[in-house]
Amino acid sequence: xxxxxxxxxxVIYQQRQPLIWVGRGFFILLGLVVAYILGTNLIKNPTLFxxxxxxxxxxxxxxxxxxxxxxxxxxxxxxxxxxxGDVFMVGAFASYYAVAKYRLHQWPASAFPGIxxxxxxxxxxxxxxxxxxxxxxxxAITIERVAYKPLRDAPRISALITAIGVSFFLEFYGALNFxxxxxxxxxxxxxxxxxxxxxxxxxxxxxxxxxxxxxVTFSNIFLIIIGVSVLIQLxxxxxxxxxxxxxxxxxxxxxxxxxxxxxxxVDRVISFTFAVGAAFAGAGGVLYAIAYSLIWTQLxxxxxxxxxxxxxxxxxxxxxxxxxxxxxxxxxxxxxxxxISTPMRDAVAFTILIIVLLLRPTGIFGxxxxxxx
Amino acid sequence: xxxxxxxxNVYYGAIHALQGISFHVEEGEIVTLIGANxxxxxxxxxxxxxxxxxxTGYIRYKGRDITNTPAQEIVKMGxxxxxxxxxxxxxxxxxxxxxxxxYTRNDPNEIQRTMERVFxxxxxxxxxxxxxxxxxxxxxxxxxxxxxxxxxxxTLLLLDEPSMGLSxxxxxxxxxxxxxxxxxxxxxxxxxxxxxxxxSIAHRAYVLETGRIVLSGTAKEVAENPMVKAAYLGx
Numbered sequence: 147x148x149x150x151x152x153x154x155x156x157v158i159y160q161q162r163q164p165l166i167w168v169g170r171g172f173f174i175l176l177g178l179v180v181a182y183i184l185g186t187n188l189i190k191n192p193t194l195f196x197x198x199x200x201x202x203x204x205x206x207x208x209x210x211x212x213x214x215x216x217x218x219x220x221x222x223x224x225x226x227x228x229x230x231g232d233v234f235m236v237g238a239f240a241s242y243y244a245v246a247k248y249r250l251h252q253w254p255a256s257a258f259p260g261i262x263x264x265x266x267x268x269x270x271x272x273x274x275x276x277x278x279x280x281x282x283x284x285x286a287i288t289i290e291r292v293a294y295k296p297l298r299d300a301p302r303i304s305a306l307i308t309a310i311g312v313s314f315f316l317e318f319y320g321a322l323n324f325x326x327x328x329x330x331x332x333x334x335x336x337x338x339x340x341x342x343x344x345x346x347x348x349x350x351x352x353x354x355x356x357x358x359x360x361x362v363t364f365s366n367i368f369l370i371i372i373g374v375s376v377l378i379q380l381x382x383x384x385x386x387x388x389x390x391x392x393x394x395x396x397x398x399x400x401x402x403x404x405x406x407x408x409x410x411x412v413d414r415v416i417s418f419t420f421a422v423g424a425a426f427a428g429a430g431g432v433l434y435a436i437a438y439s440l441i442w443t444q445l446x447x448x449x450x451x452x453x454x455x456x457x458x459x460x461x462x463x464x465x466x467x468x469x470x471x472x473x474x475x476x477x478x479x480x481x482x483x484x485x486i487s488t489p490m491r492d493a494v495a496f497t498i499l500i501i502v503l504l505l506r507p508t509g510i511f512g513x514x515x516x517x518x519x
Numbered sequence: 520x521x522x523x524x525x526x527x528n529v530y531y532g533a534i535h536a537l538q539g540i541s542f543h544v545e546e547g548e549i550v551t552l553i554g555a556n557x558x559x560x561x562x563x564x565x566x567x568x569x570x571x572x573x574x575t576g577y578i579r580y581k582g583r584d585i586t587n588t589p590a591q592e593i594v595k596m597g598x599x600x601x602x603x604x605x606x607x608x609x610x611x612x613x614x615x616x617x618x619x620x621x622y623t624r625n626d627p628n629e630i631q632r633t634m635e636r637v638f639x640x641x642x643x644x645x646x647x648x649x650x651x652x653x654x655x656x657x658x659x660x661x662x663x664x665x666x667x668x669x670x671x672x673x674t675l676l677l678l679d680e681p682s683m684g685l686s687x688x689x690x691x692x693x694x695x696x697x698x699x700x701x702x703x704x705x706x707x708x709x710x711x712x713x714x715x716x717x718x719s720i721a722h723r724a725y726v727l728e729t730g731r732i733v734l735s736g737t738a739k740e741v742a743e744n745p746m747v748k749a750a751y752l753g754x
Contacts, residue, residue: 396615397608397615404602404606406569407568407600407606408594410619
């Protein structure tokens with residue numbers, strides 16, 4: 147039994163209290179500057195702002211799909227699964243092989259020659275996404291069994307380092323020539339991109355043509371990403387609120403030992419959690435590849451890290467937090483690209499991490515770590 | 520014999536927590552293990568329910584060897600452990616807590632029926648069915664923990680310190696309910712520091728001291744033992 151000693155504030159911090167106000171003042175100033183930049187730009191050119199907002203939304207919903215995996219796994223095993231971004235990458239590659247090598251997206255057309263072409267593309271694309279999700283699930287369960295499970299009772303830092311190791315393994319093993327190759331690979335989409343522009347109504351952008359000046363464009367990929375991401379959120383809410391395994395996930399995340407006394411097979415629940423997170427990341431990987439159409443083995447690193455920041459920002463362990471954090475991250479990145487400069491996007495993303503850790507380490511929806519007697 | 524525990528030796532690292540514990544529980548009995556803090560009472564329960572492993576000896580349940588069986592299998596066999604400190608799932612509602620108690624069972628109608636029976640024993644839980652476990656009072660949490668333990672329809676209920684941190688009136692109520700549960704056919708292995716209450720409802724008792732059983736007998740015999748009177752009953 148542990149006896150928690152009440153931490154008394156060290157004297158040194160009490161003396162420095164005025165400095166905290168300097169820090170707060172700085173952050174308030176920073177907030178005002180950001181609000182000013184965004185506000186003036188919104189007034190100056192609302193269409194550009196709307197365009198940037200749409201690309202931020204697209205990015206945010208992709209991050210949300212990855213962030214859920216981070217937050218769920220953290221919630222249950224208190225592990226930041228740094229290999230998660232690479233599972234996302236494997237999802238993208240799985241769909242690449244399914245489409246470019248095996249033409250899986252065309253199977254309905256070849257199996258039923260008379261089929262409606264739109265329906266064929268729809269079924270084919272869904273097949274590709276589901277297959278990539280399955281590949282990610284198998285990969286994640288394997289990783290969990292091989293790398294994390296033996297460390298279940300080891301200090302947390304061991305598992306964390308192992309996660310980083312698994313991440314490097316996937317990136318560099320994937321970069322071998324007989325695996326995915328180290329090159330950038332142009333991604334063949336299972337369906338055509340269709341874009342619309344909004345200017346006095348919604349119009350289709352004709353192939354080979356540009357959208358007119360001062361209009362806001364969006365694509366079918368944008369709609370699909372939002373649709374799939376929202377679907378995943380709803381599915382997850384249903385899972386953790388209404389199903390037995392979902393409630394068991396929450397029980398395990400609160401108290402693993404008590405969960406065992408209920409007859410819950412905790413190892414299976416943990417595997418299941420990894421699998422669900424990986425399935426979402428897999429779907430995210432496919433959609434990301436479709437949207438940005440270039441893949442390579444380190445594709446998962448930055449989206450993975452940013453989704454991690456999103457999960458921390460929302461409050462790690464919180465499912466709605468992951469979505470909110472991801473949407474904020476997506477906007478921050480898009481706004482930076484649009485109004486400051488593209489290379490700044492990563493710097494801003496990680497500055498947000500630092501600010502969150504300084505101001506509210508538990509994130510937006512997080513609660514301070516409860517003290518256990 | 521419902522439960523037979525023979526020569527358990529359990530270690531926490533280098534600490535020899537149980538030093539050859541043997542006892543048994545008959546069908547329909549309330550058996551209590553009493554003893555001071557650190558005597559090994561909770562360790563005994565945790566070993567039976569599969570959270571800890573024993574190095575020697577055996578545990579037999581309904582004649583079957585269940586030594587070092589994983590916890591989830593033990594629950595399926597009909598042993599339910601209500602842990603010390605209640606350990607309810609604070610972020611889950613009362614209903615969800617109870618459903619977790621029935622995790623090993625699959626028939627929703629049967630589970631619903633058991634839940635109704637639990638509500639009959641603990642009407643207060645029904646009033647709070649959609650409240651989060653963490654918002655309940657200490658007494659209600661104890662009721663929830665016991666109700667949750669009953670949801671697997673156990674033949675043997677292991678209760679660890681059900682009176683801990685409760686007011687005397689609540690302790691009376693909890694012990695009355697324990698007797699009720701027993702009369703409905705569930706055998707009970709009760710671990711208590713409140714020796715007086717435990718001995719008042721138990722059929723038989725064992726006294727633990729630093730990992731060893733130092734005394735055993737019917738509850739009445741144990742209660743009248745001068746050593747027990749001096750050390751545990753404060754007479």
